Amino acid sequence: MHNDMIPQEHRNTLPHQNQLIAWPRIAATSAMVAFSLPTFITGLEVAHSLSIPDALLAMLIGCLILTLIGGAMGTIGVQTRMSSYQLVRIAFGDKGAAAINLAFALSLLGWFGVNIDLFSGAVNVLFQQYQMDVLPGFAIELIAGTLMTVTTVIGFSAINRIASWMVPVIALVTLYMLYSALQLLPLADFLNVPGENKIAISQGVSAIVGAIIIGAIILPDITRFSRHQHGAWHTAFWSYLVVQLLVMIVAAWAGAATNSHEILQLMLAIGLGVMAFAIVICGSWILNSLNLYSTCLSVAATWPKAQNNLNTALLGITGIVAASFNILEVFIQFLVILSAIFVPVAGVIMVDYFLLYRGDYQALTLAQKIPFSPAAAIAWLTGAGLAITEMFITLPTVTGINVLDAILLCALVYWVTSKRFLAVKPPPGNTAN
Numbered sequence: 230m231h232n233d234m235i236p237q238e239h240r241n242t243l244p245h246q247n248q249l250i251a252w253p254r255i256a257a258t259s260a261m262v263a264f265s266l267p268t269f270i271t272g273l274e275v276a277h278s279l280s281i282p283d284a285l286l287a288m289l290i291g292c293l294i295l296t297l298i299g300g301a302m303g304t305i306g307v308q309t310r311m312s313s314y315q316l317v318r319i320a321f322g323d324k325g326a327a328a329i330n331l332a333f334a335l336s337l338l339g340w341f342g343v344n345i346d347l348f349s350g351a352v353n354v355l356f357q358q359y360q361m362d363v364l365p366g367f368a369i370e371l372i373a374g375t376l377m378t379v380t381t382v383i384g385f386s387a388i389n390r391i392a393s394w395m396v397p398v399i400a401l402v403t404l405y406m407l408y409s410a411l412q413l414l415p416l417a418d419f420l421n422v423p424g425e426n427k428i429a430i431s432q433g434v435s436a437i438v439g440a441i442i443i444g445a446i447i448l449p450d451i452t453r454f455s456r457h458q459h460g461a462w463h464t465a466f467w468s469y470l471v472v473q474l475l476v477m478i479v480a481a482w483a484g485a486a487t488n489s490h491e492i493l494q495l496m497l498a499i500g501l502g503v504m505a506f507a508i509v510i511c512g513s514w515i516l517n518s519l520n521l522y523s524t525c526l527s528v529a530a531t532w533p534k535a536q537n538n539l540n541t542a543l544l545g546i547t548g549i550v551a552a553s554f555n556i557l558e559v560f561i562q563f564l565v566i567l568s569a570i571f572v573p574v575a576g577v578i579m580v581d582y583f584l585l586y587r588g589d590y591q592a593l594t595l596a597q598k599i600p601f602s603p604a605a606a607i608a609w610l611t612g613a614g615l616a617i618t619e620m621f622i623t624l625p626t627v628t629g630i631n632v633l634d635a636i637l638l639c640a641l642v643y644w645v646t647s648k649r650f651l652a653v654k655p656p657p658g659n660t661a662n
Contacts, residue, residue: 244310244454252460255451256467257396262444262519263473264399265512266347267340269492271440272477273484275433280424281485287430288477291437294632295469298575299445303461305582306449309590312526313447317574319590320581321609322601329574329609330527336443336567337524338544341517342551345370345377348513349552354493355505370552377514378545381521382538395511400472402504407479409499414486422485431630435616438632439567441473446575447523521545569620572632573612576639577605585647604646612639 262268276284305316314333318326349369356363410419428436445465452461480492489495496505525541582590616635618624627634 248454249456250454252455252457252463255455255460256464258451258515258519259444259448259464259468260472261396261399261512261515262441263468263476264396264403265516266344266351266492267440267516268473268476269480270347271437272480273490273492273495275436275477276424276481276484277490278425278427279430279433280426281420281422281481283426283430284424284433284481285478287433288437288474288481290430290630291434292469292474292477294434294438294630295441295445295473296465298442298572298636299448299465299469300462301579301583302446302575303448303452303465304458305578305590306452307455307458307461309449309582310453311449311590312453313449313523314527314529316449316578316582316590319586319599320578320602321605322599324601325606332570333443333447334524334527334544336571337520337527338548338551340443341374341377341520341524341545341548344513344517344520345374345549345552348373351493351505354497358497358502370549373513374517374545374549374552377517378521378541378548380514380518381525381545382541395515399511402501403476403479405504406483406496406499406501407475409501410479410482410486413499414482419482419485431626434630435569435632437477438572439569441469442567442571442575442632443523444519445469446571446578447526450523450526451519517548521548524548566617566620569616569632569635570613572616572636573609573639576612576636577608577643580640580643580647581605584644604643604649607646608639608643611642612636 272288275287278284279287302313305311306313309316314326314330317329317333320326321329346366349366352369352373353363353366414422448461448465452464455461455464457463480495483495483499484490487495487498489498493505521541521544524544528540528544612635615624615638616631619626619631619634627637
C-alpha cells in the first residue's frame with residue numbers, strides 16, 4: 230500500500246523499513262521484562278502458596294499460555310506493523326477501544342508505580358546493607374521515575390539499547406542465584422519442600438499469567454519493528470517459556486533454600502550484594518520504560534492529536550504519584566484480576582484477525598472510523614465475567630484453568646456474535662474515502 234494513501238494521523242505509527250531490526254534485539258528487550266522484580270516475586274509467592282511440584286506445574290502451564298498468546302499477538306504486530314492499541318481500535322471500534330485502551334493505560338501506570346515502589350524499597354535495603362544513609366522513599370521514586378521517563382522520551386531505540394547491554398549481565402546473575410540455591414538445597418530436597426496449599430493450581434496459573442499478560446497482549450508494540458516474520462514467535466518463546474520460567478523457578482528455589490519470602494533479603498542472603506542492586510536498577514528501569522512507552526502508545530491511539538513528549542512527561546509524573554499506593558500486600562489477587570480482565574482482549578483480537586478480517590488489517594482500516602463493535606464488547610465482558618466469577622464461585626470448567634476457559638469462551642462468543650453484528654464492520658477491502 231502506497232504511503233500517500235495512509236491518513237496523516239497514522240503515518241508516524243507505522244515503522245519505516247530502516248527502523249526494522251533483527252528479532253534477537255527485540256527478544257532481548259522483551260526478555261528483560263522477565264528479569265524484573267515482579268517476576269521474581271511472582272515465583273516466590275506461587276511457590277509459597279503451593280507445594281513445589283504443583284508450583285512448578287503452574288509455572289510451566291502459565292508460561293506456555295503466555296507464549297501462545299504472545300506469539301499470536303506478536304505475529305499480528307509483525308504482519309500489520311501496527312501497535313496493540315491500533316489493533317484494539319480495529320477489533321473493538323473507536324468507542325470500545327477508548328475504554329480498553331484506558332484500562333490498559335491505567336494498569337500500565339499501576340505497574341509503573343509498583344515498580345518504582347519496589348525500586349525505592351530495594352535501594353534503601355541495599356543502602357542499609359552497606360551502612361549508607363537511607364534516603365526518603367519519595368526522593369528515590371522521584372529520581373528513578375524521572376530517569377525512566379527521560380529514557381522513554383528518547384524512544385524505543387534507547388530502551389532497546391539498554392536492554393541489549395544488560396540482558397547478558399542479569400542472566401549471569403540469575404544463573405548465579407540458581408547455583409547458590411543448588412548449593413544450599415539440592416534438587417531432591419527442593420522438590421520435597423512442603424507448601425501451604427493456600428491456592429489451587431489454576432489460581433497459581435492465573436497469577437503467573439496475570440503477572441505478564443499485559444506484556445503479551447501489547448507485544449505488537451515492539452514486534453512490529455521485527456525485520457523477520459518469525460520474530461514474534463522467537464520473542465515469545467525466549468521471553469516466556471525460557472527466561473520467565475527460569476526466573477520464577479530460580480526465585481522459588483532460592484526462597485526455599487534461604488527460607489525467605491522477601492526478594493531483596495533473599496538476594497542478599499545468598500551473597501549477591503551489588504549484583505542484587507544491578508537486577509533491581511536495570512530490571513525496573515527497562516520494565517518501567519516499556520510500561521510508559523506502551524501507555525503513551527495507548528494515549529496516542531485514543532487521542533492522536535496529543536503531543537507525544539508532553540504526554541510522556543505527564544504520564545511519567547502520574548506513575549510516580551501512583552508509586553505511593555502500595556498493592557504488594559494483595560499481589561496475587563491483583564495479578565489474577567489482571568488476567569481476568571485482559572486475557573479476553575487477546576481472544577477478540579486473534580479471532581478478528583486470523584478468522585474474520587485478516588485481509589483488511591492495514592492502516593487504511595483505521596480511517597473507517599468504526600464507532601463500536603457490539604460483538605467484541607459482548608465477548609470481552611462474557612470472558613472477563615467468567616474469569617472474575619470463578620475467583621469467588623466454583624463453576625464447571627472445560628480446561629481446569631480459569632484463564633483458558635475465559636479466552637476460549639470469549640473467542641467462541643465473538644465468533645458467534647460477530648455473525649449477528651457483521652454488518653457493523655465494513656467487509657474486507659471496503660475502504661472509506
